[in-house]
Amino acid sequence: MTTTAPASEILLEIESLSKTFPGQVALDGASLHVRRGQLHALLGLNGSGKSTLIKVISGYHREDEGGVVHAFGVETPAHQVRSSHPGRVAVLHQDLALIRGMSVAENMGLGASFRTSRTGRIQWGRQREEARDACRRIGLHVDPSAPVGSLEPSAQVIVGLARAIRSLGQIDGSIIFADEPTAALGSREVDRVFGAFRELTSAGAAVVVVTHRLEEVLAHCDALTVLRDGRTVAEQPTAGLDKAKLAAMLTGRPDGSELVTADSPDGPVLVPGEPAVLAVRRLRGRVIESLSFEIAAGEVLGIAGLVGSGREELGPLVVGALPRASGQILVDGREVGPSTRQATRAGIGVVPADRKRQGIFASMSVAQNMTVNREPARLGGAWLDSRAANREVDSWIRRVHLEPPDRHRKVSLLSGGNQQKVVLARWLRCSPRVMILDDPMQGVDVAAKTAIYRIVREAAAAGSAILLISSDSIELEEAADRVLVLRNGRIGAELRGAQRTSERIVMEVEG
Amino acid sequence: MTTSEVRAAGGDAETEHRIVGSRSRWHAMKPGNISLVYMYVAGFILFTVWVPHLWLSGVAQKSILNISFAVPAILAVGLMVPLLAGVFDLSISGTVDLSSVVLASLMIYSHVAAWLAILIVLAIGMLVGAINGILVAVVGIDSFIATLASSAILEALAVSLSGNIQVTGFKSGFAKFGSGNLIGGVQYQVLYVAVIALVIWYATEHTAPGRYLQATGENEDAARLSGIPTKRYIFISLMVSGLVAAFAGCVETAVIGAGESNLGDPYLLTAFAAAFLGATQFKQRFNVLGTLAGVWVLASGVEGVTLALHSYAWLNQLFFGAALIVAVGLGRVIEINNRRIAIRRRRGVLDQDMPGTVSVADRGAAAGDGPPPD
Known part of the structure; x- marks a missing residue:
C-alpha cells in the first residue's frame, strides 16, 4: 500500500489490525489509511469495531498480535501510536469529558x-x-x-x-480522532462542528470522524472507511457516492436484494374490536411529541431513531421511569398509572438499556436476579419457597441456554449476553403482557443474540406484545414485524413487510 | 407445576445442559469468608496465654456477654436493616439518648407504669424512623445528611428534656428488665438480642420482602424497574432501626438505672463497625450472623486488652475506629479479588475457543470489562 502514495502524505497506515475481547472478536483484520489534510469518515453499524479501533489507537486497549501499523512513516505498535508520537495524535471522546x-x-x-x-x-x-x-x-x-x-x-x-x-505540538501533520462528535446535534450544528474540522484539515491535520449520519459524510468528508464485523469492507473517496450506496456498504447487502422473510410478511395484526395489548396515546415526554401507536398480541414492534430522536426516552416513559408530560398508556385496554410500580403490575416488563446500572444486581446470584421481581413464596409471602424458586430458575436456565448453567453464580461473573438472558428470564417467567427491550443487544455476542431473538419470539408467540427499541437497523430488520422510525420525537416513517430492510431503516433514520 | 415448567419440558436441547448444583463445602471455610472467626480464635489464644486467670474466668466472659455485647448487638442488628436497603441511619445514638430520657421522665416524674412507658418510647422510636423515612425516601435527602441532622436534633431534645442532668430514682425492681438474671448469670438483655436477631434474620433472609429490601440496597434503579416499591422499603427499614434503637435505649436505661442524654453516643461507632465487619463475613453483604459476630469479636477484643493492660478511656474509640477501617478495607480487598477472579475465568473460557489470543490480552481491556471503579 505504501507504493500508492508518497510516504509523507500518509500519516497513518493500519493493516490487518485485530482485537479480541473475552468471548467477542471486535476487530478482525481491519485496515485504515489516513492522509494529511484529509477529513476522513470512519463508518460502520453498531458493534462493527469503530470505537474499538479508536480505543486501540488511543492506547486504551492493546491489539492482538499480527497487525502492522505505520504512524508518521515509522512502524509503531498500534496501542503506542499516541505515546510514541507525543504531540501528534489527539482524541476527542464521545462524552467530551x-x-x-x-x-x-x-x-x-x-x-x-x-x-x-x-x-x-x-x-x-x-x-x-x-x-x-x-x-x-x-x-x-x-x-x-x-x-x-x-x-x-x-x-x-x-x-x-x-x-x-x-x-498537539503543531496542527500540521497531526491526526485528530473524533468519536461520534455529532451524535447529539441538529443539522445546523453539525455544519458548525465540521467547519471546525475543516479549519484543522486546511492547516494540514488529518481528522478521522466516527459518525452514523450518512448525509454529513457525503456533504463534508473527503474519504471514508467502512467497517463491518471488525473488517474493513470499503476504503474510498466520497465523491460519486450517494446515501443508498453508503447504506448498502454499511449493511453488506447490495441494493434491492431479497429479504430474509418472516413467517408472515406483515406479522400479527390487531383483531378488530379487541383492544391492543399495548396502546400508547398522544404520549409526550421531554423530546417525544404526541406519540401514538399500538402493538397486537404476538407482534414485535421495532423502534428506530437517532440519538436525540426520542428513541432513548420511549422505554423509560412507557415503564414509568421518566415522568410523562401527558398521554395515556393502556395495557389490554386498561389505563396504566405513571409509576414504575403501576407499570410492572399491569404486566409491563423491561430489559433496560443500561444493563449494569439498571438491569442486574451485580453481586447477587443468578437465581436471586431471576426471581427478584416476584419471589416464589408460601404463606402469603412470609416464607421464601426456595425449592420452587430453584425449580423455576433451573428450567429458565435451560430455556435461555445460560452459560454456565449455574444458579449460584454471581451475575457479575457472567458475560454481557448471559447477563442479558438473566434479565430477560426475570420477566418472561412472569408471562408479561408487554415486554420492552431497550437496546437489548449492547455488548451481546452473536451466539447469545440468536438465543435472545429466539426467546423473544417464543414470548411473542405466547401472546405478549414486544416493543424492541434499537439503534441497530439489522437487528430491527431481523427481529421486528413492523418498524416505527422516530424523528424529532414523532413518527417519521412506518415500515412493514418487505419495506423494513436494514438499508431502508438506515435511510429513514437519517431523514 | 408452573406454566414455565410445562414450556421448559417442551423445549429442545435440554439434555445437553446440566445444571450446576451445590457449592463445595470448603467454600464456606475460606479465610476470606470467615476471617472474624479466625481472628477471634487467635485473640482467644493470645489472651489465654497472656492473662489466663482473668481471661478464662466466667466473670470475664459473662461481662463481655452482658455488658459489652448485648446492647451494642441490639443496635447493630437494627442498624443493619437500613444498611441492607442501601441507606445510613446515623440517628440511632440520638434515638437512644431521647428514649432514655423520655423513659426515665415518664416513670420517675409522671409515675407511668413501666410497660406503658416502654410502649410510648417504642412509638417515639418508630416516629423518629418515620420522619427519617420521609426525609430520605419522600423528600429525597441523602440518608447520611438527613440522619446526621436528625440525630443532632434528637440529642438536643434529650438534653433540654433532662435539663442536662441524670434522671434517677427508678423503683428498685426496674433494673431487672435489663440486668435481671435469666439463667446462670446470663442477663435478660442477652435474651432480647436473641429474639430481635432471630426476627430480623428471618425477615431479611427468608421472606420475599427481605429479598426485595436486599435488592433495593444492591441496585435501587434495577429494583425499581423490577417493580419493587423501593421507597417503601427504605422507609420501613428506617422505621425498624428507629424502633430497635428505642428499645436498646430502654434496656440500657434499665441497666444503668438512670435516664441520660448522652447514653447512645459511644454505641454509634460500635454498631457501624460491627455491621461493616459483619458484611465481610459469611455472605459478602450485610447479614445478621456476621453483625453479631462483629459485635462479639469487638467486645471480646476490648475486654481482653482491658484485662491485660489497663482500662484506658481512649481504648474503646481507638479499637472501634480501627475496626471500622479494617472492615471496610477488607470488604474492598475481597471485592477487587473477586473481580480479578471473574476476569481470569472469562479469559479461561476464551482460551479454549481461541488459543493464542489470550496471551496479548492486556490489563486495559480487563479493566474495561469489569464494573467501573468508584
Whole structure:
C-alpha cells in the first residue's frame, strides 16, 4: 500500500489490525489509511469495531498480535501510536469529558495545565485569553468565563475539540480522532462542528470522524472507511457516492436484494374490536411529541431513531421511569398509572438499556436476579419457597441456554449476553403482557443474540406484545414485524413487510 | 407445576445442559469468608496465654456477654436493616439518648407504669424512623445528611428534656428488665438480642420482602424497574432501626438505672463497625450472623486488652475506629479479588475457543470489562 502514495502524505497506515475481547472478536483484520489534510469518515453499524479501533489507537486497549501499523512513516505498535508520537495524535471522546458547571477557561486548564504564577496562583487573565484564542482558531467565538453547560451543544463539542488539540505540538501533520462528535446535534450544528474540522484539515491535520449520519459524510468528508464485523469492507473517496450506496456498504447487502422473510410478511395484526395489548396515546415526554401507536398480541414492534430522536426516552416513559408530560398508556385496554410500580403490575416488563446500572444486581446470584421481581413464596409471602424458586430458575436456565448453567453464580461473573438472558428470564417467567427491550443487544455476542431473538419470539408467540427499541437497523430488520422510525420525537416513517430492510431503516433514520 | 415448567419440558436441547448444583463445602471455610472467626480464635489464644486467670474466668466472659455485647448487638442488628436497603441511619445514638430520657421522665416524674412507658418510647422510636423515612425516601435527602441532622436534633431534645442532668430514682425492681438474671448469670438483655436477631434474620433472609429490601440496597434503579416499591422499603427499614434503637435505649436505661442524654453516643461507632465487619463475613453483604459476630469479636477484643493492660478511656474509640477501617478495607480487598477472579475465568473460557489470543490480552481491556471503579 505504501507504493500508492508518497510516504509523507500518509500519516497513518493500519493493516490487518485485530482485537479480541473475552468471548467477542471486535476487530478482525481491519485496515485504515489516513492522509494529511484529509477529513476522513470512519463508518460502520453498531458493534462493527469503530470505537474499538479508536480505543486501540488511543492506547486504551492493546491489539492482538499480527497487525502492522505505520504512524508518521515509522512502524509503531498500534496501542503506542499516541505515546510514541507525543504531540501528534489527539482524541476527542464521545462524552467530551467536559465539566458542565465550570467555565470554558477552567475546562481548558483541566485538560492540559493551568497558567500559574511562581506562587502557584492561577493567572486567570492569561488562562481566559488562551482559551478564547484556542476556540477562535477553530471558528468558535466564545466568552471564556461562560460555564460550558450554558453553551449550545455544537459549541460544547468545539470547546472539547479545542481542548483536545492543545496537546498537539503543531496542527500540521497531526491526526485528530473524533468519536461520534455529532451524535447529539441538529443539522445546523453539525455544519458548525465540521467547519471546525475543516479549519484543522486546511492547516494540514488529518481528522478521522466516527459518525452514523450518512448525509454529513457525503456533504463534508473527503474519504471514508467502512467497517463491518471488525473488517474493513470499503476504503474510498466520497465523491460519486450517494446515501443508498453508503447504506448498502454499511449493511453488506447490495441494493434491492431479497429479504430474509418472516413467517408472515406483515406479522400479527390487531383483531378488530379487541383492544391492543399495548396502546400508547398522544404520549409526550421531554423530546417525544404526541406519540401514538399500538402493538397486537404476538407482534414485535421495532423502534428506530437517532440519538436525540426520542428513541432513548420511549422505554423509560412507557415503564414509568421518566415522568410523562401527558398521554395515556393502556395495557389490554386498561389505563396504566405513571409509576414504575403501576407499570410492572399491569404486566409491563423491561430489559433496560443500561444493563449494569439498571438491569442486574451485580453481586447477587443468578437465581436471586431471576426471581427478584416476584419471589416464589408460601404463606402469603412470609416464607421464601426456595425449592420452587430453584425449580423455576433451573428450567429458565435451560430455556435461555445460560452459560454456565449455574444458579449460584454471581451475575457479575457472567458475560454481557448471559447477563442479558438473566434479565430477560426475570420477566418472561412472569408471562408479561408487554415486554420492552431497550437496546437489548449492547455488548451481546452473536451466539447469545440468536438465543435472545429466539426467546423473544417464543414470548411473542405466547401472546405478549414486544416493543424492541434499537439503534441497530439489522437487528430491527431481523427481529421486528413492523418498524416505527422516530424523528424529532414523532413518527417519521412506518415500515412493514418487505419495506423494513436494514438499508431502508438506515435511510429513514437519517431523514 | 408452573406454566414455565410445562414450556421448559417442551423445549429442545435440554439434555445437553446440566445444571450446576451445590457449592463445595470448603467454600464456606475460606479465610476470606470467615476471617472474624479466625481472628477471634487467635485473640482467644493470645489472651489465654497472656492473662489466663482473668481471661478464662466466667466473670470475664459473662461481662463481655452482658455488658459489652448485648446492647451494642441490639443496635447493630437494627442498624443493619437500613444498611441492607442501601441507606445510613446515623440517628440511632440520638434515638437512644431521647428514649432514655423520655423513659426515665415518664416513670420517675409522671409515675407511668413501666410497660406503658416502654410502649410510648417504642412509638417515639418508630416516629423518629418515620420522619427519617420521609426525609430520605419522600423528600429525597441523602440518608447520611438527613440522619446526621436528625440525630443532632434528637440529642438536643434529650438534653433540654433532662435539663442536662441524670434522671434517677427508678423503683428498685426496674433494673431487672435489663440486668435481671435469666439463667446462670446470663442477663435478660442477652435474651432480647436473641429474639430481635432471630426476627430480623428471618425477615431479611427468608421472606420475599427481605429479598426485595436486599435488592433495593444492591441496585435501587434495577429494583425499581423490577417493580419493587423501593421507597417503601427504605422507609420501613428506617422505621425498624428507629424502633430497635428505642428499645436498646430502654434496656440500657434499665441497666444503668438512670435516664441520660448522652447514653447512645459511644454505641454509634460500635454498631457501624460491627455491621461493616459483619458484611465481610459469611455472605459478602450485610447479614445478621456476621453483625453479631462483629459485635462479639469487638467486645471480646476490648475486654481482653482491658484485662491485660489497663482500662484506658481512649481504648474503646481507638479499637472501634480501627475496626471500622479494617472492615471496610477488607470488604474492598475481597471485592477487587473477586473481580480479578471473574476476569481470569472469562479469559479461561476464551482460551479454549481461541488459543493464542489470550496471551496479548492486556490489563486495559480487563479493566474495561469489569464494573467501573468508584
